[in-house]
Amino acid sequence: MIDRVKEKINELLSEGSVKGVVALVTANGHVAPCLFQKGDDLDTLCLGDTEKSGDARYPLNRVLCTIARQYPDDVFGVLVRGCDERGLYGLYRLNQLEPDKVVPIGIPCPESLAQACECKKPYPDDIVAGEKFEGISQQGVEDMDNKDLSTRFSFWMDQFSKCVKCYGCRNICPMCFCRECSLECEDLVSKGDLPVDIPVFHLTRAMHMADRCIDCGLCEEACPSDIPLRLLYKKTAEIMNTEFGFTSGINKNEKSPLSLMGPAPEK
Amino acid sequence: MDYRNTLTTCTYCGCGCNFFLESLDGKLTGTIPCKTSPVNEGKLCIKGWNVHQFVQSERRLKQPLLRKNGELTEVSWEEALAFTASKLKEIKEANGSDAIGFFASAKVTNEENYLMQKFARAAIGTNNVDHCARL
Amino acid sequence: MAGLAAAFGSGAMTNAVSELELSDTIFIIGSNTATSHPLVATRIFRAIENGGKVIVADPRKNQIADFAELYIQHNLGTDVALLNGMMRVILDKNLQDDTFIAENTEAFQAFKDALDDFSVEEASQITGVSVADIETLATLYAEAGSASIVYCMGITQHTTGVDNVKSLANLAMLTGNIGKLGSGVNPLRGQNNVQGACDMGALPNVYTGYQPVTLGPANKKFAQAWGVDELPSNIGLTLPEMLSGIEKDEVKALWIMGENPVVSDPDANHVVKALEKVELLIVQDIFLTPTAKLADVVLPGTSFAEKDGTFANTERRVTRVRKAVDPVGDSKPDWEIIQDISNRFGFEMTYTSPQEIFDEIASLTPSYAGISYDRLEGPGLQWPCPTKEHPGTPFLHKDGKFTRGKGLFHAIGHKPPNEVVDDEYPFWMTTGRVYAHYHTGTMTRNSESLDFEVREGFLEMNPADAKTLDVCDGSQVKMASRRGEILTKIMITERVSPGLVFMPFHFEEANVNKLTNPAFDPIAKIPEFKVCAVKLEKA
Ligand code: SF4
Numbered sequence: 012m013i014d015r016v017k018e019k020i021n022e023l024l025s026e027g028s029v030k031g032v033v034a035l036v037t038a039n040g041h042v043a044p045c046l047f048q049k050g051d052d053l054d055t056l057c058l059g060d061t062e063k064s065g066d067a068r069y070p071l072n073r074v075l076c077t078i079a080r081q082y083p084d085d086v087f088g089v090l091v092r093g094c095d096e097r098g099l100y101g102l103y104r105l106n107q108l109e110p111d112k113v114v115p116i117g118i119p120c121p122e123s124l125a126q127a128c129e130c131k132k133p134y135p136d137d138i139v140a141g142e143k144f145e146g147i148s149q150q151g152v153e154d155m156d157n158k159d160l161s162t163r164f165s166f167w168m169d170q171f172s173k174c175v176k177c178y179g180c181r182n183i184c185p186m187c188f189c190r191e192c193s194l195e196c197e198d199l200v201s202k203g204d205l206p207v208d209i210p211v212f213h214l215t216r217a218m219h220m221a222d223r224c225i226d227c228g229l230c231e232e233a234c235p236s237d238i239p240l241r242l243l244y245k246k247t248a249e250i251m252n253t254e255f256g257f258t259s260g261i262n263k264n265e266k267s268p269l270s271l272m273g274p275a276p277e278k
Numbered sequence: 279m280d281y282r283n284t285l286t287t288c289t290y291c292g293c294g295c296n297f298f299l300e301s302l303d304g305k306l307t308g309t310i311p312c313k314t315s316p317v318n319e320g321k322l323c324i325k326g327w328n329v330h331q332f333v334q335s336e337r338r339l340k341q342p343l344l345r346k347n348g349e350l351t352e353v354s355w356e357e358a359l360a361f362t363a364s365k366l367k368e369i370k371e372a373n374g375s376d377a378i379g380f381f382a383s384a385k386v387t388n389e390e391n392y393l394m395q396k397f398a399r400a401a402i403g404t405n406n407v408d409h410c411a412r413l
Numbered sequence: 414m415a416g417l418a419a420a421f422g423s424g425a426m427t428n429a430v431s432e433l434e435l436s437d438t439i440f441i442i443g444s445n446t447a448t449s450h451p452l453v454a455t456r457i458f459r460a461i462e463n464g465g466k467v468i469v470a471d472p473r474k475n476q477i478a479d480f481a482e483l484y485i486q487h488n489l490g491t492d493v494a495l496l497n498g499m500m501r502v503i504l505d506k507n508l509q510d511d512t513f514i515a516e517n518t519e520a521f522q523a524f525k526d527a528l529d530d531f532s533v534e535e536a537s538q539i540t541g542v543s544v545a546d547i548e549t550l551a552t553l554y555a556e557a558g559s560a561s562i563v564y565c566m567g568i569t570q571h572t573t574g575v576d577n578v579k580s581l582a583n584l585a586m587l588t589g590n591i592g593k594l595g596s597g598v599n600p601l602r603g604q605n606n607v608q609g610a611c612d613m614g615a616l617p618n619v620y621t622g623y624q625p626v627t628l629g630p631a632n633k634k635f636a637q638a639w640g641v642d643e644l645p646s647n648i649g650l651t652l653p654e655m656l657s658g659i660e661k662d663e664v665k666a667l668w669i670m671g672e673n674p675v676v677s678d679p680d681a682n683h684v685v686k687a688l689e690k691v692e693l694l695i696v697q698d699i700f701l702t703p704t705a706k707l708a709d710v711v712l713p714g715t716s717f718a719e720k721d722g723t724f725a726n727t728e729r730r731v732t733r734v735r736k737a738v739d740p741v742g743d744s745k746p747d748w749e750i751i752q753d754i755s756n757r758f759g760f761e762m763t764y765t766s767p768q769e770i771f772d773e774i775a776s777l778t779p780s781y782a783g784i785s786y787d788r789l790e791g792p793g794l795q796w797p798c799p800t801k802e803h804p805g806t807p808f809l810h811k812d813g814k815f816t817r818g819k820g821l822f823h824a825i826g827h828k829p830p831n832e833v834v835d836d837e838y839p840f841w842m843t844t845g846r847v848y849a850h851y852h853t854g855t856m857t858r859n860s861e862s863l864d865f866e867v868r869e870g871f872l873e874m875n876p877a878d879a880k881t882l883d884v885c886d887g888s889q890v891k892m893a894s895r896r897g898e899i900l901t902k903i904m905i906t907e908r909v910s911p912g913l914v915f916m917p918f919h920f921e922e923a924n925v926n927k928l929t930n931p932a933f934d935p936i937a938k939i940p941e942f943k944v945c946a947v948k949l950e951k952a
Pocket residue numbers: 065092093094095120124125126128130131132133134226227228
């Protein structure tokens with residue numbers, strides 16, 4: 012698969028249809044996000060699999076946004092998995108990226124990764140190489156729903172109280188880009204002390220991500236306290252789906268129900 | 279267009295987390311925790327996440343300063359280094375090696391600590407070297 | 414460090430941080446881990462998730478205490494009494510590891526005899542912790558399959574710091590919790606490269622790798638390698654001794670690289686006086702710190718992001734520092750500054766890169782001998798790493814084979830802190846860190862996001878004391894010790910018990926180190942930052 016990906020990138024770069032490609036590289040014995048440009052050696056390109064597949068994923072769309080903000084007129088390629096593509100659709104919708112300035116280079120995820128992520132759609136619409144696996148049901152959410160209210164409540168409060176307020180969940184998130192972050196709004200979350208205000212901090216973020224989170228799981232992987240954030244956001248996404256029939260990033264052109272005024276639309 | 283991620287080690291606490299300093303055209307734009315580091319496995323604390331912010335701060339010292347007429351005044355490296363070396367020589371000659379003391383630092387690299395104690399011991403001739411590990 | 418070196422032969426953290434995940438019991442004493450070492454807290458949270466138990470002893474309640482099987486709030490400066498009480502319980506209940514003691518340690522009998530006339534009741538009376546709680550602490554620690562001890566400045570920054578550490582070493586040896594996976598005595602280094610600065614011989618008595626400066630093979634070896642006829646063999650002055658040397662007119666010049674003693678050292682007024690007095694003060698730093706403002710010459714160094722090099726973390730892991738951007742303005746990497754001065758001074762240095770310096774270090778330092786920049790591509794290496802093939806050493810003293818041969822027990826009794834409360838200064842005051850700041854705040858307070866989190870200093874006070882003083886959250890108080898006074902805002906919290914106040918030391922404008930006590934441990938020379946007596950008054 013990787014050879015096909017390299018070929019594709021090489022094609023894009025040498026024909027000049029993109030200025031650069033955001034992907035991953037192996038350097039200094041580690042995996043890092045990287046911008047490949049014309050003439051760069053593609054030998055060190057990698058897909059972010061080290062010990063397990065997808066265990067060294069990075070928020071490449073975030074990197075793309077950083078670069079595109081400085082170079083708004085250029086077209087860039089970007090390596091995407093299913094979640095990254097959902098992210099691109101979301102970022103188009105939220106006016107953070109322009110669709111005609113982005114060339115996604117899609118790869119599907121293997122079954123093991125799809126299982127670990129409990130991913131609804133472990134492949135992008137456009138695939139350069141590799142074999143698709145179908146989506147997986149949200150067992151984690153269901154299991155949690157089956158517990159009684161007080162068990163759930165104390166589970167989450169215990170988890171939240173481990174928070175060390177690193178803001179890593181926000182900083183790593185490819186869908187977080189607000190200049191003024193609600194987590195830093197003192198009317199919502201008090202500052203200056205640990206443990207952070209719970210559950211306000213975590214629920215504020217969950218609400219704010221409700222129509223944006225594309226379930227990539229990077230936040231949970233970045234959490235130093237191993238708080239199961241992804242599960243929380245999966246549940247939020249499920250509510251969005253049952254109430255509004257909306258799933259972030261699944262349809263390229265769908266508007267978010269949260270950006271519409273008035274009563275909830277008919278299901 | 280020069281976008282880079284440079285793998286390095288945190289300058290704050292003793293955990294020694296590894297992360298990439300992200301830069302675009304010579305400006306630091308962010309910090310990205312290294313997923314494959316056995317130390318921090320893709321995680322950081324609030325200090326690490328914001329470590330790029332102080333580096334290119336406007337308040338950084340950009341020029342050597344020398345006290346002239348009681349005021350710290352910007353001078354060239356040439357002047358600052360010449361002053362420092364000759365003053366050290368003068369004091370060593372007048373008061374002996376042990377009249378000079380060195381505070382090395384838990385904040386600079388191993389190589390720099392090594393060099394400072396080498397200078398103290400081999401050039402000045404004193405073991406008056408310490409750092410604030412005790413603190 | 415001195416305490417561990419005396420007991421085990423090496424002053425470093427005995428085990429790797431990741432091993433904490435495997436511990437059955439983790440005993441945290443004098444460490445606010447979630448705040449000061451969040452990525453160590455990660456492992457502790459995981460240990461709990463894995464079914465491990467955590468026990469916490471700290472005069473000030475911290476975040477991890479909420480997850481502890483047992484949290485005890487012992488009186489400030491009573492760590493030895495607490496630990497001796499626990500060991501009394503262990504011996505009484507016969508929970509010690511007799512085989513380990515017999516095979517791997519010495520001086521056990523003397524240690525045991527000294528404990529003979531110390532009772533748990535006495536421990537309880539000194540520490541203010543109930544007998545039942547001391548018993549539970551002791552059993553949870555001693556009955557665990559593998560138990561780790563984690564400590565930080567709450568243990569070392571006392572006049573009895575070395576005693577405290579030796580007592581922790583006693584506890585570990587008594588129960589055989591050393592030299593195996595998931596155990597050990599683990600000091601968390603406060604600053605990123607404290608371990609490295611010590612390893613590199615930035616100490617008055619040793620060269621790199623703790624090779625003594627006194628006459629002997631190391632002294633000769635270094636003289637030869639550095640191309641000088643002889644090297645000084647008298648032990649040099651420690652940091653507080655250099656400052657008092659200035660007062661006594663013995664020290665005339667001071668070169669400070671990357672430190673800010675005006676904010677970081679105890680009794681700040683006194684430090685300022687010394688720095689004002691010294692004939693030549695050279696300060697090398699990246700910001701114009703309060704210390705740099707006193708200098709005769711200020712040399713702009715570069716930050717870690719603008720140079721190459723290595724750091725050694727708290728678990729003895731050496732990793733690379735790499736240059737990400739060019740130095741700001743005219744600033745220069747610190748190694749270049751030293752080299753430039755050295756050459757002008759008349760001692761030639763011709764390094765072209767930090768890598769060259771590192772190779773010299775490796776050639777002179779047995780514990781670093783196998784490390785090279787090439788080998789540091791990847792996860793880094795934990796010293797000792799004596800050869801090019803050696804994989805590094807995650808935990809020390811394997812199977813009870815201590816670096817010094819046998820582990821040494823020390824007989825230690827409780828001593829009160831240097832300064833105790835009295836009618837005039839009735840409050841105990843202790844210092845520490847907040848999550849968003851680091852050390853003297855030089856770097857963190859120049860970071861927007863961190864400055865936003867905590868902008869100013871504050872004093873934590875129990876609600877009962879606030880009531881007596883008739884102050885509320887956010888009021889100003891005047892706090893004074895025998896050495897100085899400061900104004901500060903207060904924060905009312907149950908984290909501190911009545912009679913105890915806490916203040917972070919990152920803030921130069923409310924510099925709590927104007928108040929702290931410079932009295933230091935006779936061996937480690939670490940000042941007693943953690944205890945002093947103060948009085949408080951509504952401002
Ligand atoms: S969330 Fe889905 S698409 Fe993304 S990495 Fe996991 S399995 Fe792949």
